[in-house]
Amino acid sequence: MVEHTGIRVVHRGGSKINFREPVITSDSRFLLCGSGESVKVYSTSTEECVHDLQGHTDLVTGVVLNPSNHLQAYSCSADGTVRLWDFTDGILIKTFIIRYHIFSIHVSEKHVGVLFVVVPMANEKGSELFQLVAVHLPRSGDPEVEVGELSAVLCDVSPNPGAVSFGTGGEYIAAAKGLQLEVFFFKKQKSYRFSLKSGMNKGINNSFTCISCHPKEDCIATGHADGKIRLWRNFNQKKEYTYSTLHWHHNAVNTLRFTPEGTNLLSGGIESVLVQWRYTQENQKDFLPRLGAAITHIAVSPDGSLFCTSHADNKITIILSSVKVSAIIQGLVKDDCVRTDLMIDPRSKALVLNGKPGHLQFYSLHRDKQLYNLDIVQQEYIHEQGVDQFQVVKAAFDTHGDWLATVEERRQKSSELEINLKLWSYDEQTQSFVLNTTVTAPHEDQITAMCFSPSPETTLLVTTSLDGHFKAWLLADHSDTEESASWSCDFVGGYHLLKPGCCCFSADGSLLAFGFQEVVTVWSPTSWELLTTLSQPPGAVRDLCFGRLSCSKYLLGTSTKNQLCCWNLLTCSLEWNTPMDVSLLQADPFSENMAAFCSQSGSTDLFVFKPSEPRPLFSKKALCTGKVERAIFAPRDQMLESSEEYSQWLNRSQLYFLTQHMDLMTFSTKTEEDRLLASSKQLMVDDSVAITPFYLLLGRHKQQQQEKQELLTNPLAERTPLPQGSIAIKELLDTPAHVLPSASFLCSMFVRSLLVSSSSASCQDAMLTWGMLLPG
């Protein structure tokens, strides 16, 4: 088999933005957070991603502002480097190579040219002990600098960055681990350790979880696993130290932060409530409840005007200092498992999967942004362990995106399984799905598969269940009555009381295949006639897929006993089969290609092939560790023109898959990367003004005005750009509506971009019009 180096597996979108604490810039305009292998710069007002600072080759484990230059930021990563960025322009300034797996980074204004990073004690990834080391940055002009000098400050610290904090003016550093708090004074070079008595025998876990030092006074706030907050004072003495206790959280305090003036203390935990304590008047507190999910980090802008909280559901909430939510940056919500398949909404081309409990999320892969959540269960979710609640387990779209079918189920220990089948119709006016029909208990047992008929004439939904039946649901038209159309059961079928595991429609909707354990049955959905049965024992059928386009005469099936079979439906015979343990078979809706993920000895291999021939177009061994359970072909917004054979299958669509660790991965080709690189260069604007879409419009205009001056002097140098390729049009169409300037402003530019300016005079006219419009 052939291995191709031109295609890489990359993280693209959907990475965690709540992994580490975000940073708000000193002018409160941007928010920086590590996201997978890059650092993202978001605008705090528009929630838009302004820059994606790429360069790290492993997980980014911390971002801090450069204390000596507020327009720069350091980021550290598990790849053993610290990088210095100019985040306003998105430029990598320097790379410091440390060669240790870095877990977190801390800086202080007092220690110029020194970074504090947490690295493992022994230079091994599996090491359990961590130390805080000071990194003296060498002064060198090179973009890549090797750092030699590391000096240990504290041994045995927690790798959690929230458990280390700098004190007043950087005079001491406090670190907590387990039941011990350690304070190290830089001036005296002396550390004090304070330990708490274990409350384990009383059933209380009072270990430290997080720490924050008061910026003006010598007071350390520590959060504890039992929900208490302790304020430590007088900690420069071994015995006479003292602390007071605050208690509101009923569960572990995840994060603590003092505001820059030290007047307030912010804390958050699983209750998803931001608590604001008044310093020295601790019984006065403000709450910001219903933030949606457990708070994992809190950050405060250096001027104290903005707070932001990271949440467990991959969300960052930006909060004004008046404790009001101002913006929400939502990443892809990834629970510990995805119950629904990955789907593509045919209308918005968004990736659809279950997100928040009881919701379906629509996620734009191109913009790496969650579009919206659809509440499927429509019941309040109770944040408590051990409560069984309805979960969305299946969802399916029809070909045009007019209908969405969802299945939710709840299994309680003592009672029976509750299943609801819901059908949602797309409402053009509200631009969202509206519940049309709810079927309670559509089957007596779990629904194993569900699909819509792709045929344009009928709207037909087929569900299969472990109760041994499959059911066909039809949209019954009540045109004679007032009621709108609703869904009802049309046909119930089965095959020898076997349990159906999967179902699949052919591309034109004329055939319907079910996998009844070892037997594949092919039915006609118009007459509900059993056309043929195919079987290739041993092993139950796991997945079924009809071929498409030129290969539509083939039906592919995978079985649990490591078989991949291809039947020719014209001859009703086996065309070919190969022994493969296919965990997932996915057909590309835009080509004949199929992708098969095979799990082999703990890792997954990918084969892309056409059903007509048992020869892979593309194969990749050891794609990732663990089994791949979910994958999807997503359409490209722009076709690639790759001519190389091995990457042609990626021209029209892109294959995304979820790994065992819930990372969304995809494949990128060389041409694609080239294009990306080009666009990032294009965005590199040499100006101190931040690049917002608004700026791009205005700034370009400025440039063009300058050009105009040049044109007047040298009319021959003028170029005539094609309207389609005009950047102004692209920006206009790509930019979200809410960040665009007013229509009157844009109108002239849009019109101008359409004009084919043949002479300098016409250009001048356009400019004059523009100049007239601007004051209005």
Add this chain to the structure above:
Amino acid sequence: MGEFKVHRVRFFEYMPTAIRAMSFNAHTERLALARVDGSVEVFNFADRYFQEKVIPGKDAHSIEALCWVGGRLFSAGLHGEITEYDLENLRPKYSLEAYGGPIWTIISNPQGTHVAIGCEDGTVKLFEVLAEGVQFERNLDRQKGRIISLSWHPSGTRIAAGMMDMIRVFDVLTGDVGGCKSRETVVWTVVFLSDHTIFSSDSAGKVQVWDGHTGTLVKTHQLTKWDVLALSVSKDESSVVAGTSEGTVVQFQFIAPNLQQQEKEWVRTRTFKNHTHDVRALVEIGTAIVSGGMDTQLVVRPLLEKFEEKCFASGLRRIHFPHRNLVSCAQKARLLLLQFPGQLELWRLGESDGHGKPGDILPLKTKPEKLLYLKRKGKDHICCSALSSCGGWLAYSTVSSVRLYRLQTDNNISITKVLQSPGCLGMWSLPVRTMTTELGLALHLPVTLKETQSKLCITLAIPFSHNHVSLFQLHCMVPMYSSCPSAMGIHPTTNNLTMVHADQQIFEFSIAEKQYTVWSRKLQMQGLHNLWLNRDTPVTHVTFNPKNPDQILLHDMYMFCIIDQSLPLPDQKTQFYNQMTLRSLSEQERPSHLHAFKVCKSFQDLMCMRLLDDQSLVVVERPLMAINSQLPAPVRQKKFAT
């Protein structure tokens, strides 16, 4: 250890009363404590918090405040009198009407020359302390509304007074008034610090810090929704503690907010929760915070940062029961005499002829039966009582008189007063076995022990004939020992005196030979086991096994112990609590593991333990749960998830 039939008595409904006021004398390390029923207790903090003295209360004589002036103890209450106590004879020395209506507070100046009282009529009265008593000196400016609390400035020139809605600062020399105003509250306590900072605690749940020069509010700490009833300042004025109605004690510390700077401010720091009810009285004694309140227990919470290492004083102590006996037992007649402040109850124990395995509950043939309810005469509360072992005689004493009764309990119960004489028997009482009088009666009599300084002498008080009391000075003195004896008993056959002290040391003194016995010397040579010495509560009773003269029976609140003098003494390495191990060993191995101390902890909250003549044990328990359930409901607090 042997097997016993045990009478597990739980019908003694002893109910301690709430703690109202406390005062600590740092010089002598004595804590005086006043309860709501008017009794005053003195604890010796140098001697393992031993309850040294108890002065019983009196009807309609409640105490609102206590104060020490040197070694003298004064109290004042709503009856409007100042009382000084005779700490030698454990009785009030005199009472002086203050003519200001009910007195809310009494306080002495740091120099020990004057006491000031706050009265209902709004006056602060100064009394000069003289050798023989106190003498009224003058009134400070009279205010509207009662004076709830007072605090002297350490220099003695100014007094801060907490009133309704108001704090006043009086100049002691001129009587001038300055004021700080708070709103619609009762200022329960004020504390005047030497830098003229005034702390006040009030009924609005606030602790406020005032500048005493200007009368301006510096800082408010809202501690609770309920009252803050008590405040206390440490001697070095670096810490102030406040007790609230929620049962919490909150500490404020004088701390520099920036470690490099000298400037300090008061910061609320720790919170201790050791009480379920109001904390009414609070003292910060330097190494510990002592608190007491409505839930009747005295809690000594050590400040661990003041201790270099673990020691007896670094553990939390809760004192629930008095360190003396409230139960007497007639071993022959199987009777129990239960002592309450206002009455005596006589019970006959139940009987059972069943047999069973160890741990079984035997069926009762006859139920325990209350024979007698004897109300005391007069206003004074009972301070001690005794019952003879034959059950024929009953005696009790108040601070003013001793009464002796003849009892008949055989068929028809009758009681006849034999004797009434003025005088007091003090708090110590224990029955001595035999004394033959001229009448040929075997009388079992209370013995009064008095601990005077360091000598110990034993006085026998025998109500001899019908109309007079003879006092016998016993013919020997026991060598002095630094710690107070908590229990003692004279052996019926050998006439040896066994004494257990508050520091848990045990001595045996032969009265005949006037010296310590060989066993006692051996015990002192070898030393007691650390686990024995580190126990919390003092031994409150010593008795002997009439069948086995080697056995001494002791008990404290949490255990009872049989000391077998014939067995080897345990050294530090031997397992002290070895009853479980012994049970698992075979008969042959057992003798090698035996040692003299046999401790049983199966009975908790012990008030009394006696061995009857038929070798059955009587154990009187008073579970703390039962006491807590009889307390009034605490202030309602919102509990999470309820």
